[in-house]
Amino acid sequence: GASTDAARKIFDDIEAQFQLGQDALIKITEQFLEDFRLGLSEYNQPMAMIPTFVTGVPDGSETGTFLALDLGGTNLRVCEVTLLGNHEFRLKQQKYKVSETLKTGEASALFDYLADSVDAFLTEFSSAVGSPTVTDIDNPFEPTPPAVPLGLTFSFPVEQTALNQGKILTWTKGFSAKNAIGNDVVQLLQDAFDRKHLHVRCVALVNDTVGTLLSRAYTAGSCILGAIFGTGTNGAYVERVENITKLGDSPARAQGGLMIVNTEWGAFNNTRTTLPTTPYDNKLDRESINPRKQAFEKFISGMYLGEITRNILLSLIDAAPRSLLFNGRSSTPLNTHYGLDTAVVSEIEEAWESGRTDRIAKVNGTVPQWQSAHFTEVNALPPQDVDRLERIRGILIQRLELPAEDVSLCDAATVRWAASLVANRAARLSGTAIAAVLVQTGNATLGGGTSEPSENIIVGVDGSLIQHYPNFQTRLRASLQSLVGEAVEKRVEIDLAKDGSGAGAALCALQAIKQG
Numbered sequence: 001g002a003s004t005d006a007a008r009k010i011f012d013d014i015e016a017q018f019q020l021g022q023d024a025l026i027k028i029t030e031q032f033l034e035d036f037r038l039g040l041s042e043y044n045q046p047m048a049m050i051p052t053f054v055t056g057v058p059d060g061s062e063t064g065t066f067l068a069l070d071l072g073g074t075n076l077r078v079c080e081v082t083l084l085g086n087h088e089f090r091l092k093q094q095k096y097k098v099s100e101t102l103k104t105g106e107a108s109a110l111f112d113y114l115a116d117s118v119d120a121f122l123t124e125f126s127s128a129v130g131s132p133t134v135t136d137i138d139n140p141f142e143p144t145p146p147a148v149p150l151g152l153t154f155s156f157p158v159e160q161t162a163l164n165q166g167k168i169l170t171w172t173k174g175f176s177a178k179n180a181i182g183n184d185v186v187q188l189l190q191d192a193f194d195r196k197h198l199h200v201r202c203v204a205l206v207n208d209t210v211g212t213l214l215s216r217a218y219t220a221g222s223c224i225l226g227a228i229f230g231t232g233t234n235g236a237y238v239e240r241v242e243n244i245t246k247l248g249d250s251p252a253r254a255q256g257g258l259m260i261v262n263t264e265w266g267a268f269n270n271t272r273t274t275l276p277t278t279p280y281d282n283k284l285d286r287e288s289i290n291p292r293k294q295a296f297e298k299f300i301s302g303m304y305l306g307e308i309t310r311n312i313l314l315s316l317i318d319a320a321p322r323s324l325l326f327n328g329r330s331s332t333p334l335n336t337h338y339g340l341d342t343a344v345v346s347e348i349e350e351a352w353e354s355g356r357t358d359r360i361a362k363v364n365g366t367v368p369q370w371q372s373a374h375f376t377e378v379n380a381l382p383p384q385d386v387d388r389l390e391r392i393r394g395i396l397i398q399r400l401e402l403p404a405e406d407v408s409l410c411d412a413a414t415v416r417w418a419a420s421l422v423a424n425r426a427a428r429l430s431g432t433a434i435a436a437v438l439v440q441t442g443n444a445t446l447g448g449g450t451s452e453p454s455e456n457i458i459v460g461v462d463g464s465l466i467q468h469y470p471n472f473q474t475r476l477r478a479s480l481q482s483l484v485g486e487a488v489e490k491r492v493e494i495d496l497a498k499d500g501s502g503a504g505a506a507l508c509a510l511q512a513i514k515q516g
């Protein structure tokens with residue numbers, strides 16, 4: 001009837017807003033390349049394209065023991081990394097929680113906490129005496145032992161001026177500590193170590209993307225791109241120094257060769273001119289602590305996918321003249337800012353995907369047919385699909401704290417549909433960022449046309465989203481293939497850089513000691 005037609009129109013409108021066809025993907029990738037060029041030639045551009053002063057990638061033969069400290073997302077990690085020199089490393093690590101108070105309070109309190117965590121780690125876990133560069137700190141015959149070298153993985157935008165020096169440009173991902181921006185992050189950390197008389201020296205500052213790249217290069221023998229799809233998203237790749245024209249006549253530029261560039265691609269589309277933006281994105285952006293910043297990241301990463309989905313669900317609950325979800329009922333998690341975690345959305349998609357025979361991987365073409373499980377057709381679904389919807393219904397009742405009588409199988413199908421729209425868009429956009437790097441580095445041509453490369457192209461990745469979200473990589477690859485052609489796409493190895501930020505920070509500390 002008329003009300004069903006009205007409902008269908010609402011669903012179709014939402015679905016249309018989240019689609020990204022081939023033309024849109026090409027246009028977005030072209031804009032990426034343009035922003036890369038701008039960022040490489042001038043400072044203070046939308047895409048920061050930060051030179052990292054890391055001028056080589058490891059080949060797996062490196063050795064030594066180093067401390068690594070990783071701040072940048074949900075957890076703070078302290079690790080001790082031993083590079084074995086055969087593409088393998090040993091790693092001991094401990095995670096420490098960073099409270100909201102620390103994230104948003106005084107920077108000195110945050111850095112004191114980092115120093116305390118390193119202190120606790122050294123006391124409880126470390127044997128950081130095995131390195132050829134580290135002398136036994138308990139040896140009474142060595143009165144002034146060299147400090148334990150530490151690499152800091154700091155995953156926020158930093159204007160780096162040397163391997164062990166960089167000013168914090170801005171916070172992202174929910175951090176906003178006061179009196180940090182504009183200061184040298186290595187100095188802030190070293191001051192905290194010194195206040196506590198810790199015999200540790202921060203010798204290298206590395207972004208998690210750079211760590212991911214270095215770590216994957218160490219284990220795989222080579223790597224051109226390190227990319228994160230976790231709480232946030234970002235990528236670092238190997239660029240020719242001659243292309244980094246904003247370095248001017250600096251010594252680094254004169255040296256030539258290669259340098260890793262941290263793109264800070266999370267800020268892509270901060271100008272709001274390229275990505276097709278929905279009201280659900282606008283609401284998220286307005287209510288975020290960094291409106292109009294990190295625009296690309298807000299379409300893609302773990303911190304936000306649940307929230308975009310929550311916004312869609314709320315609009316369906318509130319739909320007029322008739323609610324289209326949960327009998328018009330909401331709940332505490334649904335009414336709470338960031339109340340729907342991406343991990344829950346991931347669980348919902350997992351419940352749908354597991355046991356499915358027509359996986360998205362097998363769907364021909366780039367626009368999956370979401371509507372097969374659309375609300376009106378639920379009654380016509382085969383029994384195994386009904387089972388899967390029952391599982392989703394159970395997750396919704398539990399995780400969203402909804403009364404069972406207000407969650408129908410249609411609702412389960414609707415939530416799964418909304419989740420997949422948001423995640424599919426995220427994965428396809430992630431494909432444009434990777435395609436742009438492949439084109440920028442001469443490994444691919446936009447639109448295809450590059451013949452099959454003789455060697456595999458190694459991409460290292462890290463983050464819960466790409467590790468755990470069902471079909472994220474499959475969807476990303478479909479987008480990548482449509483941008484660079486099958487011949488190139490099939491030679492792109494996208495693998496996890498396991499413990500990448502820890503091993504990467506160690507590799508960077510080693511490089512810093514080598515560079516003197």
Ligand code: ADP
Nearest residue numbers: 073074230231302303342343346463464468469
């Ligand atoms: P970080 O990027 O902070 O180092 P992670 O890579 O673990 O940490 O990413 C954490 C983010 O991933 C959070 O935003 C969380 O919502 C999301 N997440 C956690 N578990 C999953 C999962 N199983 N599937 C998808 N996303 C997840």
